[in-house]
Amino acid sequence: MAHPRLSIVIPAFNESARIEDALERVMSCVAERGWDAEVVVVDDGSKDDTAAIVHRWMEHHPRLHLVQNPGNKGKGYSVRNGLLQAAGDIVMFTDADLSAPMEEAERLIAAIEDGADVAIGSRWMDRTRQTIHQPLYRQFFGRCFNWITRTVMGLPFKDTQCGFKAFKRSAAQVIFRLQTIERWGFDPEILFIARKLKHVIREVPVTWGHDERSRMSYLKDGMKMLEDMARIRANSLAGRYDEAIAAMKDTSTMVTPQVAKVGANVAQVAKMGAEVRQ
Template sequence: MEYVSYSIVIPAYNESDRIQESLTKIVAFLAEQSWTAEVLVVNDGSRDNTAEVVKRFAAQHRFIRLIENPGNRGKGYSVRNGMLQAVGDVVLFTDADLSAPITEAPKLFSEIQKGVDVAFGSRWLVAKMQTERQSIMRQIAGRMYNVIMRIVLGLNFKDTQCGFKAFNRKALETIFTRQHVERWGFDVELLFLARKFKLKIEEVPVEWAHDDRSKINPLVDGIKMFGEMLSIRWNSIVGRYTNPHLPKPVVTDATPVVKIAK
């Protein structure tokens, strides 16, 4: 199947220090690819000038869009908000710090082209591809979370938390209209839903570098994520995922994706 357009969704909360560099890299990368594409930055109620930085880029590049959340709602909400407004045939979300370089995106897109519905980056399939590792504490917390996730949700993946995931439109419309988790634990819900609805999933090793400015607290947020994991299992048991609770995105011919020339 030949896809013609791509969307890149970036959740952002107080990212004025990093978003300019990241958008500069993304703009340069897209120009090299000559893709038809759009970039959506979802501002999650930032208290700094994240929105102003994005607006300056959008004024220079019409394929960049700023989406404003109704206040600070969480990363999961931000990703869902951007994904449901994206119009590309393939939609990728990535962290604002580009811990996985945007140059790794073709690896995920290639899997989608081969017929996979969801392709997501992994830091642990080929650990030597990590150019900057997390602290030992974060690694231990991550491994513990992964073990519990396998027990509670039955997801047999090496790395669910890497913020670098791509979806075709079928997967996007199936998953994000049913997503409930709006904070840090949303990644496993996405993959749980993909497995529940028998979508084709591929975990792909990607280059990755930890950023010490990461906003997640391994202990405090880890406890919250465990609670969210239990809520995912409960939602499935009581049938909350059976039907979408959000409207299916409407994509018209008048889409804002732009052919980006070299």
């Protein structure tokens, strides 16, 4: 099978109600635009028919693949698992609700082709592109969280949490092997790591519509994400990311025994890398 130019990763947990619609929209977009693309659905230990539905679609779509996590591990784990196994020159992930229409991937691809290593979709750069707005309380908590993220982690982006991001494959292979946060708080970490690696990051306004079926709780998950940010900051102050990056640069392989020695969190990354290569 030919090497794909684009890989589209969709993390999915108990998505039987909307995965079929997502696949229909994604596959139609790929066909209409003639993209040289593969689609990778990462099933995060679903208890419903998500995997069975994807298997059924795979019978008619040879460039659709299913990756299954060993149980429910979280969105961050799922995105990492999918992107590290993706074969495209450009790799991206999108949420199963397709709040950002698949057609908007053209904007991310254009940013990568224009020299960016990482392109991130933004709901807030151009608010006129929002087709269905979030409830006011979600907007309030989302903006507060983004302000805290910008302040604590020094990330100069208007929207760190939009689940619509693309990477050069070479950049993703390093960034996601250094990732340690495996649930909702992974987005700021991968951007933090990308900046540490001096990657060019481009924020791109995208069309976006809120899905009322969103499972994220701004109170419960928001508190956990604040804990994750504190953990990222602690890892950085302890030099764990720098040590892991140095270990990578000192060897010819991406994940090495040295990486496993820089702390419990980064040791998990090395283990993950070994699982992906099997």
